[in-house]
Amino acid sequence: MTIRIYSTLTRTKADFRPLVEGKVGIYVCGPTVYDSAHLGHARSAITFDVVRRYLTYRGFEVRLVRNLTDVDDKIIQRAHKEGSEWRKIAERYAAEYSRDMGDLGLLPPTVEPRATDHVADMQALIAVLIERGAAYAVNGDVFFAVAAFPAYGRLSGQEVSQVRAGSRIDVDERKRAPEDFALWKSAKPGEPSWPSPWGNGRPGWHIECSAMAARHLGVPFDIHGGGSDLVFPHHENEIAQSEAATGSTFARIWMHNGMIRVDQEKMSKSLGNFSTIHELLGVHDAETIRAFLLGQHYRSPVDFSMMALEESRRALARAYSTLARVDRGDWGRRPGGAGRAGADATAASSDWLEVERTFQAAMDDDFNTARAIGVLFEAVRSINRLADVSSEADSGGCVRAREGRELVAKLGGQVLGVLQGDAQAWLERDRDRRSAQMGLDVTWVEEQLLARAQARSERRWADADAIRSTLARRGVVLEDRPGATTVWGIADAEPDAPTKDA
């Protein structure tokens, strides 16, 4: 089975054949480091983290390049506003981004190039463009001449005439045509600048990606990724610059992730409706955020809400409790559960080889993580069924359940970055976090548990139940396990009722 990938360039899925057998080069547009990263940045990064992980799982040697734009108008503005130095701003937010991505469980990119380390590469590229007549210098600025690149607009489906009709284009007398864009900006007082053949200045935004991709992957390369809001003009301009300069294809496949929406609007800095990654990680586990994002296809817009995140948390908690159950060898408590039909279903769905094949088929189809997660949840149910009907720890059913547990952890962990690590520890962290959020006195809960255990051992059921109700009113739910042990957890909030915080 071959992997099929949707390319924005062709608007269709096609079989993936890398340029070099067994190897894949990917370039993803990273952030401009002028402020904290929000969920939208996380989505893009996680999308391509999973692309990379899956291709690696399928045996490819992946080289992932994700840049940092560390010189830009917004960085300079921010520095002026804070009375700071632009390099310090860039440094601060680059470090924060790196920390956030690590916290979200992203594998570090193979290379994380910075624009300021590639100014010479950009200048060389600009020089070639001027030499070829695709760019022109005017008083220290250099512009790309869109007219010199007839294929301009192919990626976004825009026509130059229509672009020109757009009212948002800056009128700039120095440009030959309104759609031309800056490759090099002449230095202004108080702004960072580098010497160049056209005078002191700094690079335009688009040229950095062309230069860094060429430097770290060579041209052409396999996959270029980024948010769908970058299709026009950023990626369109990258193509124009790179292909006008080299005469060759730039990126073979263009992948774009969809935007995050809040109340039917795009989450963005300018609208102010964003949640930073750091804030979200204060409320939810990284894997919950990953599961939420990966629960829908990467190209679709996703509507963000705290309720939706909470649903993902519950789903993940269910999977984790199954893994933990297998780990502690909790077998055969409800032999009647599955029934005849259930037993057949179990046999069919606990064919782990088949499960892995189905998972692969989902991921092969343009990285359909939503379907892949569905496969994992079906496996979780099978594991529970097996555990329900099997009792001897060395019986076939228990062995199969353990194998299933390993498979779920392997696929989830290696490919999606969820369900990795110790299941019991995840559940405990989840409980601790939620009890803290509710302001629950854990010591008091433990005392109640002891009192109830005493009552139960004396068969004072009414007293035991009274304690259960008292705890329930505080949102604590009890689970009596085999033996004399009782574990406690936090009850799920009513779906429609807002969470009480008083």
Add this chain to the structure above:
RNA sequence: GGUACGGUACCCAAGUGGUUAAGGGAGCGGUCUGCAAAACCGUUAUUCACCGGUUCGAAUCCGGUCCGUACCUCCA
């Protein structure tokens, strides 16, 4: 105005020509349990915004209508 993408159950969501329309959340009924919880079983879309058309066959293709979102030089 131009360019794309989308509208599937109570909610989220996968499915883009053909067996019972994934999965998750929520609800309800049941098994199990001292009572519970968890888990499991069953159940909640004869139907995929609406109207036409193509086809032996359509959620899926085509045309139209309505609604939503994004992009059109700040954006992941």
